[in-house]
Amino acid sequence: MLSKETLTKLFPDWEDGLYDAILNEAELKEAKAGTTLLKMGQNIKSAMLVVEGTIKLYQEDETGGEYFMYHLNPGEACAVTLVCNYHHEQSQVLAKAVTDIQYLSIPIAFMEKWLNEFKSWHYFVIKTYRSRYEELLKTIHEIAFKNMDERLEFYILKYVKQFGSIVNLTHQDIANDLNTSREVISRLLKKMEHNGWIVMNRNSFDWIKK
Amino acid sequence: MLSKETLTKLFPDWEDGLYDAILNEAELKEAKAGTTLLKMGQNIKSAMLVVEGTIKLYQEDETGGEYFMYHLNPGEACAVTLVCNYHHEQSQVLAKAVTDIQYLSIPIAFMEKWLNEFKSWHYFVIKTYRSRYEELLKTIHEIAFKNMDERLEFYILKYVKQFGSIVNLTHQDIANDLNTSREVISRLLKKMEHNGWIVMNRNSFDWIKK
C-alpha cells in the first residue's frame, strides 16, 4: 500500500487531511504497459492520478484513428476524469499505459466532496486543467500549422524528453500516433538520417541532433 | 454601470459576496467588433468575462496564420486569463471581438484572493477550464482526422448555431479562420451549392442543408 510519505513527494502542495482522504478512499491500481485505461465514449467512474510510470493521452477517431496529445507522469492527473458532477460524463480521450504503471483510482463521488473540503484539491484540479489546456493548445498549433516533418520532429522531441534519446519505437508506432502511414514516417526518418539528426536501427533510432 | 441583477442573470451560480466583489473590483469595458482583445505572447494582466456580444478564440502562428477554435458568449470567461498566479503568464491564444462587446476586466491580483474567498468562483474557474478543454478536443478532432470539406461544414455549423443560418462571411474570412486559402474555400462552397446545402450571395450565403 501507499505511504503518506510517498504521497507527499508526489503531491507536495496538498494539505494534510487530503493525504488521509486519499489513503482512505483511493484504490492503488496497477496496469501493464500497453493497457488501454480509458476509451473514448466510456463512462467515467473514477479519477486517475499517476503514481508510477507514464500514460499517453490520445484523441481518438470513430474509424480507429488516433492522435497523440501528451504524456501523464507521476504526480499528475488525468484532467478528463476530474469531473465535478455525477452526470455520467463520457471520456473524450483515449488513455494508454506506455510503461507498467501504478495509479490511484478515486470514485467520482469524492470529487465534489473534496472540492468542498480541501482547498489544495481545488487548486490541484485547476492546475491540472490549466496545464492540460496548454498541452492541447500546443497540439493544435502543431496540427494546424506544421507539416508532417516538423510534427515528427516535435513528436520525437517529446519522446526524448520523456524517455531519453534512444527512441524505442517502430515507424508504425509513430505513424499511428501521428495519424499517418508507415511509409510517410519511414521516408521522413530517412531524410533525418541523411541530415545527421538520427542514427537508425531496427526497432529504434537514436536522436543525435545538435 | 452594471447592476447586480444583470450579473445574477449572467452568472446564476455565484454566491452573493462574489457579485459585490465583482461590482467593486471589476471594470466594465467595451470594444468594437473586430478589436483584438488578446494577442499571443501578450502578458495577461486581467481576466475577461463576457457580458455582451461574442468573442472568437484563435490559435495563432508565428507567421501570421490563425486557426479558429471556439466562441465565447455572455456568461462565459476566457480560460487563459483566469490565471491563479502572478508570474506574468503569457497568452497562448488570440481573442477577437466579432460583435461589439462588453466585458468585465478583473485585475489578476484578485484571482487568487477570490479562489480563497468564494467557492462559487472556484467552481466557475473549473467549469470554465473544463468546457474550454472540451472545445479544444473537438478542434483537435477536426484538424487531426477531417479533410477540409468536413472541417468547413463543421465551421459553418458553429457559425449557424451562433448567429443563424445566414452566414455573413466572405470566402477570405473563412479561409483565414481555417488557415487555408480563399480558392480552396470558394471551390468547396461551390460544391456545397451544387449539393444544395447553401445558397450563395456576394458577402454571404445561406445554410439550407436539411
Next chain:
DNA sequence: ATTTTAGTGTGATAAATATCACCCAATATA
C-alpha cells in the same frame, strides 16, 4: 458615369500526403 476595389470563379501547376504494391532483411518460431 466612370473608376476603383473587393469578392468570387476557375484553370494550371506544384507540393504534401495517402495508398498500393512489392521487395528485402532481421528476428522469432517451428
Next chain:
DNA sequence: TATATTGGGTGATATTTATCACACTAAAAT
C-alpha cells in the same frame, strides 16, 4: 535449419491542398 513474421525501403500513383495567374462582376468611391 527452415520458415514465418515483423520491420523497413522504395517506386508508382492518387488525392488533397496550396499556389499562381488571371478573368469577371457587384458594390463602393470618385
